[in-house]
């Protein structure tokens with residue numbers, strides 16, 4: 001074990017670098033530790049085998065069947081005879097059952113009436129909190145703070161498990177490059193490195209140090225795979241992704257989650273290069289099982305086994321069930337096709353018994369790993385007390401504060417930047433459809449969240465400045481609006497020192513699943529309202545609440561201060577007040593490129609160059625890769641975010657002028673083997689203390705397969721007092737300079753490498769070195 005300097009920055013770096021190894025080094029899986037109590041714990045195998053041995057074919061198939069027994073989160077099967085089925089051992093998993101009492105009632109049937117007393121595992125979409133709703137995952141990722149995300153997931157696990165839920169269908173780790181896709185809200189954005197760090201954080205948070213601890217829940221990493229690349233950004237649409245792109249961009253967060261010990265994975269709805277993800281032997285068996293050694297359960301997404309029929313690869317239910325199981329889907333969520341057809345398929349020899357046994361083994365392994373056989377029930381008396389604990393609320397508030405991204409902060413009337421609002425701000429006009437809103441602040445997929453738990457911006461502002469000094473005028477609804485209400489909002493703005501205009505989307509209808517938008521801008525008459533308020537000449541702060549970057553070029557040109565607040569969760573109001581009044585300095589950074597217009601989509605910073613790159617940004621040269629009516633550049637780049645202070649970066653310095661391919665490849669996947677140190681000085685050149693997210697990007701040129709113009713390979717948070725300078729050091733492992741080559745192997749190649757330490761993906765000056773044979 002090499003000796004490292006023990007600075008806090010370095011500790012962060014070691015974590016981030018090891019995540020990269022996990023995400024990208026094929027050799028990483030082999031080194032995976034057999035975590036006690038998890039699906040990699042071999043000591044469970046004997047129990048699994050002993051039980052498997054006692055089971056009839058029907059009981060085995062029962063373990064592969066999952067139904068939704070509560071509030072449906074998709075079109076159901078209409079089946080409700082769960083009690084009888086559980087007693088007969090025909091159901092292995094239920095979800096959408098809520099409340100410890102309800103969960104226990106079903107569990108009693110399984111434990112007392114079924115022949116082998118195999119417990120049911122109860123699942124739910126616990127996506128960004130259970131009762132304590134945190135910011136949506138896109139917001140949580142914008143914190144660039146995996147440790148915080150892990151803590152948030154831990155809170156969610158504690159609350160969910162107190163309610164009998166031991167399995168969450170989270171995290172969603174789909175790479176999302178297109179703001180039209182509504183489910184961008186549920187993930188960590190466009191980058192595989194950051195996405196891997198977030199995937200690991202969620203898995204660790206949910207699963208805790210031991211999966212069989214009563215407050216741990218199994219993670220389900222989804223949607224495997226390529227779901228975020230839906231053509232045209234239209235949910236459920238087909239995807240075409242080359243193997244190279246799949247391995248380089250879409251698979252790493254899943255691989256990282258597998259290496260972190262996720263107990264389950266969900267197969268996706270989309271077809272991938274013509275083969276539906278829920279019947280894809282290449283991704284489900286070759287990559288997931290054979291290359292990565294995954295020992296947990298693959299659960300199909302909702303009815304995605306039955307959807308093999310409309311996909312066009314099965315003409316009947318039996319064929320769909322056979323194809324899904326043989327490809328590697330262990331559990332059939334909702335379709336009921338395993339229940340209806342699997343026994344016949346096994347008896348006819350179309351599905352080998354061995355495949356059924358293997359799928360059942362995985363299910364039993366997860367149930368043993370969760371400790372369900374020993375502790376099948378939840379203590380109904382402790383359920384209520386576990387919710388909304390003060391530490392959970394304060395974590396939700398700080399997560400929200402850290403998720404906000406300050407996009408613009410131009411001068412107000414005093415000549416200083418408009419934000420933070422001065423302490424003597426007396427009268428505030430709170431305008432817009434989302435300023436006084438509880439339910440929308442929860443974001444999509446907030447099943448157990450309650451609107452009344454939310455402290456709205458209105459309530460938090462009233463507390464801060466006094467209700468009498470707060471003029472509330474909604475102006476318009478999210479989608480509708482009347483002239484007279486706009487006029488009332490204008491009046492309020494005229495009477496106030498500053499207008500806070502809170503605009504955006506409806507969380508449930510316009511973001512999340514089945515919520516793709518062909519024009520993801522400000523809906524309805526919201527821009528009209530904004531224009532009217534701006535016309536008053538009063539200082540205006542725009543707060544955007546959305547599940548995606550909203551295309552709003554007029555606003556970015558005319559409004560002096562803009563804060564992206566996503567959907568901030570139940571403590572959104574106090575968090576916003578703290579940031580707007582400067583108790584806290586914004587530290588969030590974009591995890592998606594913010595588009596100027598919809599025609600730019602899909603838009604992502606880590607694209608390849610073309611043979612005809614545009615020379616000067618915005619240049620008018622004709623025969624280059626550009627639009628004739630739009631810039632190539634985003635409105636705001638990946639990694640971008642302002643602060644109330646400013647930072648200056650020194651040049652990036654690197655420890656070597658040359659690295660050798662053989663030695664890089666020899667150390668690939670070997671833990672803690674830094675091959676290059678990159679350093680830059682970062683100075684807080686402003687007047688306030690701040691926390692900067694220092695980012696490190698790499699480009700490889702001259703390789704067998706074209707590489708991204710920049711790829712994130714490290715990040716650290718650095719706290720700086722006004723005027724303070726720190727040297728920020730990244731010790732990079734060999735993975736930072738390896739790539740998926742033309743043979744689809746992960747390896748280093750002779751190339752020219754450029755390293756940038758910068759504040760976002762579009763700034764900084766790089767240092768170059770050669771990687772030689």
Ligand code: NOJ
Nearest residue numbers: 073074125169301302513
């Ligand atoms: C369908 C969604 O695609 C998935 O993300 C979710 O976990 C399941 N429904 C279960 O509700």
